[in-house]
Every structure is written in C-alpha cells, then in structure tokens.
Amino acid sequence: AQKITQTQPGMFVQEKEAVTLDCTYDTSDPSYGLFWYKQPSSGEMIFLIYQGSYDQQNATEGRYSLNFQKARKSANLVISASQLGDSAMYFCAMREGHNTDKLIFGTGTRLQVFP
Amino acid sequence: GAVVSQHPSRVICKSGTSVKIECRSLDFQATTMFWYRQFPKQSLMLMATSNEGSKATYEQGVEKDKFLINHASLTLSTLTVTSAHPEDSSFYICSATYLGAGGRSGANVLTFGAGSRLTVL
Secondary structure: OOEOOOOOEEEEEEEOOOEOOOOEEOOOOOOOOEEEEEEEEOOOOEEEEEEEEEOOOEEEEEOOOEEEEEOOEEEEEOOOOOOOOHHHEEEEEEEEOOOOOOEOOOEEEEEEEHH | OOOEEEEEOOEEOOOOOOEEEEEEEEOOOOOOOEEEEEEEOOOOEEEEEOOOOOEEEEEOOOOOOOEEEEEEEOEEEEEEEOOHHHHHHHEEEEEEEEEEEEEEHHHEEEEEEOOEEEEOO
C-alpha cells in the first residue's frame, strides 16, 4: 500500500493566485512528521514546510501553509500568491516514528505557474 | 543554513566501470546520511541509510554489493556504484539531517545535496 499518495500529476495556476497540492498518507504510528519539498528542474530538493502529528496548529512558512486534517490523513500544501518561480515538482514526504529521520516520498505534483 | 554538497553533479562512464559519488555536510555534522535514487519523472526512492562508523542499512531490493556506501567521518558519505551498467543510469541524491530546522516545532529536517546524474554508456 502506498504510504504517501499525491493524486495530481500536474497542476496549473495563474500567477498571483493560490493553489492547493494534495497529499494523503497512511500510517499506524501515532508519531509522524509530514514534509513538503520543492524540486526545480535543476534537481535539488528544497525544504518548504513541516507538520508534526502532534502539532495543534497548521504549519505556515511565508507563502506556504499546510492544511493538516489528521482524521482524513491529509496534508495538503497551499501556496498563496503564486509566482512564476514556483513552477517545479512538489513532493510530499513522511517520517514514521520519532527514532528515524528517514523519509518516504510521494510521486510528486508538477506545478506550472503561468502569467 | 545547512548545506550538503554533492560531487560530481554529472558523470558519464562506460559500462563495467565503478563510479564514486561524494556527499558532504559543509557546516554541520551528520551521523546519518541517506542516499536516494530518482528515475526521470519519478519519485525519490530510498536506497540506504549511511551511518557514521558503521555499516550502511540498505532498503529491500537494493544490492549492497553493487552500491557500496562508506561513511567514514561525520561530514562525508560516499556511494560507489560498482560495475555500472546502463540500467544504473539515474539521478542519485544524498541527504543529511539538519537538527531542529523544521519551523516552530524544531523538527529535524533532511537537507539534500544537489544530486548526481549518472549516465552509463
């Protein structure tokens, strides 16, 4: 079974608009962490935002926010005021348990921002 | 911020040769590093966990004799692809844990190198 599912292979958004990238996860461990990374065409993985399973509030980092719905096991990334430079692959990832930093990645969503 | 340097960024080799990829944490120490592999337009697949001073832990299905990992110091891990074949052509990317970098909660965050694109002819 997939641990991390990203159902949107590709998304388009107009510049300055907001976009939501979906991510659902599956784990039986009560302690886990959810991450979003951005991968531009150059290949490097850029950390965007983190949500811990015990965090009461949704994480926010600048234009990025994470819509964490624990009961639904979803951790969607919301990018507000999209910019052309946001065009990239976006990966959702999960760390299971608290004794490891190992991440399992979803299949990614390619976001394209158009003027 | 934490920087992980990976070298070389691109390498082309002949079938049957071995290739070494280096992963360095530049401004922090990393007792654990992770090696991932990414095929074109696919996700990152964890290959192995590199532990400083001990043997690497390989994921199921990864040939440990083919992908040799050495983590000799707190800032350097190397991946050697031995007897490379065209099917080993891929993007290899390493990562290291940067402690407490995860926003308000201070969670550990994996910091990634820029990746190494291996092409085996």
